[in-house]
Amino acid sequence: MPITQQWELRAEFARRLSHMYGKEVPAYTTLLEVSQAVNDAVLSRPGADAERLGSIARVTAERHGAIRVGTPQEMAQVARVFAAMGMYPVGFYDLREAAASSVPVVSTAFRPTDPDELARNPFRVFTSMLVPSDRRFFSADLQRRLESFLARRTLFTTELLVLADRASEYRGLNSGDAEMFLTLATAAFKLSTEAVDRAWYRELEQVSSVAADIGGVTSTHVNHLTPRVLDIDDLYARMERRGIDMIDTIQGPPRWAGPDLLLRQTSFRALAEPRMFREADGSVEAGSLRVRFGEVEARGIAATVRGREVYDRLTVETEQAVREAAATAPVSAEARNAIAAEQWNQRMPATEQGLALHDLAYFTYTVNTDKLPNGHAPSRSLPDLIDEGWVRPEPIVYEDFLPKSAAGIFLSNLTSDGRKDDTQSTAAVDADWMEGVLGRPLHDPYALYDGVRRASLARVATELHIRGP
Ligand code: OOG
Ligand code: NI
Numbered sequence: 001m002p003i004t005q006q007w008e009l010r011a012e013f014a015r016r017l018s019h020m021y022g023k024e025v026p027a028y029t030t031l032l033e034v035s036q037a038v039n040d041a042v043l044s045r046p047g048a049d050a051e052r053l054g055s056i057a058r059v060t061a062e063r064h065g066a067i068r069v070g071t072p073q074e075m076a077q078v079a080r081v082f083a084a085m086g087m088y089p090v091g092f093y094d095l096r097e098a099a100a101s102s103v104p105v106v107s108t109a110f111r112p113t114d115p116d117e118l119a120r121n122p123f124r125v126f127t128s129m130l131v132p133s134d135r136r137f138f139s140a141d142l143q144r145r146l147e148s149f150l151a152r153r154t155l156f157t158t159e160l161l162v163l164a165d166r167a168s169e170y171r172g173l174n175s176g177d178a179e180m181f182l183t184l185a186t187a188a189f190k191l192s193t194e195a196v197d198r199a200w201y202r203e204l205e206q207v208s209s210v211a212a213d214i215g216g217v218t219s220t221h222v223n224h225l226t227p228r229v230l231d232i233d234d235l236y237a238r239m240e241r242r243g244i245d246m247i248d249t250i251q252g253p254p255r256w257a258g259p260d261l262l263l264r265q266t267s268f269r270a271l272a273e274p275r276m277f278r279e280a281d282g283s284v285e286a287g288s289l290r291v292r293f294g295e296v297e298a299r300g301i302a303a304t305v306r307g308r309e310v311y312d313r314l315t316v317e318t319e320q321a322v323r324e325a326a327a328t329a330p331v332s333a334e335a336r337n338a339i340a341a342e343q344w345n346q347r348m349p350a351t352e353q354g355l356a357l358h359d360l361a362y363f364t365y366t367v368n369t370d371k372l373p374n375g376h377a378p379s380r381s382l383p384d385l386i387d388e389g390w391v392r393p394e395p396i397v398y399e400d401f402l403p404k405s406a407a408g409i410f411l412s413n414l415t416s417d418g419r420k421d422d423t424q425s426t427a428a429v430d431a432d433w434m435e436g437v438l439g440r441p442l443h444d445p446y447a448l449y450d451g452v453r454r455a456s457l458a459r460v461a462t463e464l465h466i467r468g469p
Pocket of ligand 1: 065066067068126128223265295401402405406407409410
């Protein structure tokens, strides 16, 4: 029987989620149309190197999803479902710390880790997990009630988990199993029609609307699905022209003189969705909730640890400069971008060559064959090889997320301010702890990018007959 490979499961799962989410949230379909128009426009610009950060086939199909779970058990189970599709946990994000008014979750992203798999289909899911033990948000009493509520629900059926483990073991499924797996996996993320306990939801909402969205209901759902565009500034302008109310900034690096780095994202509030509520007297009433939204992103070159330090520093400095400017007059999105771009243009080299030379971003390297025939023995240091033109850098696209942007995305879409008591302390919930919950390696994104770079340099060393940069 033909085997459906893991990447095919992943691609089909992404397609089915997209189809389901489009029916649930019509604004998402509008976003896809506009994204497609933007990508077509970029591709037809003369001289544009539109496919430098991924083929247009990849970019067109590319999505990230965001989901939220409540317990370590649910996190471990969702890891099995994603592993079936060749998606593994990468990175640890602590959203509790990432912003002034924080969100009581820690997160990781499930994604392919191998460059060939990413090229086939890069579907990734930002997955957040509630931390009821964090006293800054939850009292001991609320923690106890929350945990017992969560312990009673089942997000993933045994049948789904058995099929998932089978797919991991055999690196695919026969077509009957594949169909069943995809049906069950997609259904697990469908918005439930079950009535929400109004009082319980409200109580959690007072702590955080994210806590209510996770722990106030008996199932989980896609929070958003995010397409990738090649020009996010153009997309932003087109959405506003269509009358869609976008958040007031694009998160992440500014539009500047150099190539796109890391990740730029923006979002809009989706409409309230009808949901049923169970009232204190047991009656069921129609109501609505507004927890889901639309998001779009542009992906750039992955930054090295050093590049990331510069990015983080520039972000702080931009914020400060914006605050200073805002003291005298309101700062528009355009003005904010101009402030940031000026700092970037001064402090970051604006070419791929420059970013590579200063080890600010990740590239793979190939030998420049034009140079070979009559050149003299190349030096061994990478900067010299780049500078003398022995090797050509090809950018490695950033496949991960940014904690500050993620917090900004969460916060800009909250329906209540929530509360947090910073005088309380909390037990260590960190990357090691998350790895224990997952029961499998939690990959370090820098190590993955570095591995790809190193592999290319090993090939360069062989070809140039040197010991290796
Ligand atoms: C996740 C928010 C983070 C991103 O793209 O940074 C995120 C959520 O709202 O559940 O999706
Ligand atoms: Ni997102």
